[in-house]
Amino acid sequence: MPDITWEELHCGEGSACFRIGTDTAGNAYIAVSGAEDHYVIDTRDALRALIRDIKAGKADHLL
DSSP, X not given: XXXXXXXXXXXXTTSXXXXXXXXXXXXXXXXXXXOTTSOBOSHHHHHHHHHHHHHTTSSGGGO
């Protein structure tokens, strides 16, 4: 696992929380809070996961 510096949680009211992070090489990461060891790196995968979570009601606070 790369050395990732995670930002503060981003949460909605009663919704799932997520974190965005970066590593020393400048790569960006996104993960659901509590599952930071299961993150997405690729922009396409990140967008796909975000859309799935929004459709599932887990990230409705991002709309």
